[in-house]
Amino acid sequence: MWYRGGEVWALDPATKTGFARGCPADKPILTTIALKLEFDDYADIFGRAVTWFSGMLAEGLPELVIIEGLVPAQNHANAVIAHGLHAIFSGLAVAYKVPVEFAPVAAWRKYFLGVGRISGERAKAQAVALCQRLGWSAPDHNAAEAAGIWLYGCSLVAPQITRRHEPLFAGRGK
Numbered sequence: 001m002w003y004r005g006g007e008v009w010a011l012d013p014a015t016k017t018g019f020a021r022g023c024p025a026d027k028p029i030l031t032t033i034a035l036k037l038e039f040d041d042y043a044d045i046f047g048r049a050v051t052w053f054s055g056m057l058a059e060g061l062p063e064l065v066i067i068e069g070l071v072p073a074q075n076h077a078n079a080v081i082a083h084g085l086h087a088i089f090s091g092l093a094v095a096y097k098v099p100v101e102f103a104p105v106a107a108w109r110k111y112f113l114g115v116g117r118i119s120g121e122r123a124k125a126q127a128v129a130l131c132q133r134l135g136w137s138a139p140d141h142n143a144a145e146a147a148g149i150w151l152y153g154c155s156l157v158a159p160q161i162t163r164r165h166e167p168l169f170a171g172r173g174k
Helices: 042-059 076-095 105-113 120-134 141-157
Strands: 008-012 016-022 029-034 064-068 100-103
Touching: 008 141, 016 141, 029 141, 042 076, 064 076, 064 141, 076 100, 100 105, 100 141, 105 120, 105 141, 120 141
Parallel strands: 008 064, 064 100
Antiparallel strands: 008 016, 016 029
8 A cells, every 4th residue: 555654543433432543653642532421312422523523634634544344233323323423434534535444343353452253342351451561551442442443554554664563362362
């Protein structure tokens, strides 16, 4: 792929969206953005997502936005939120002419954690542990998973300079 030296942004979209940003050779900045407040409906969540992400894009454009691929939702409300957030984040990035990639869950987990087929709860815990091991300050599992998506995205656009790591639980399938 191409790489011109800018940041890669990664999103783990949810009502608490994990966000990672940084250049592939550097340590990422990890945050979590709360998009849902008590008594919010879909419009409130989506409005907050548009406001936050368009503000980020207005401050400076990344080389790539990589978003965790959709996973089957447990219920209708979760499906609406997941699809809506994917549409907002990818649509805004494209409107700003920023390339968008989607990271299949099994692919980024395999790259970052060493195992692709793993329960969500175990993946969250392992992502947090790996961020700690790498010295990356992740405020919670949302940001830690965004870190994994970010590192996977960096490997797509700049494999020659992306930080190498050895997954904490490589090959164990736990």
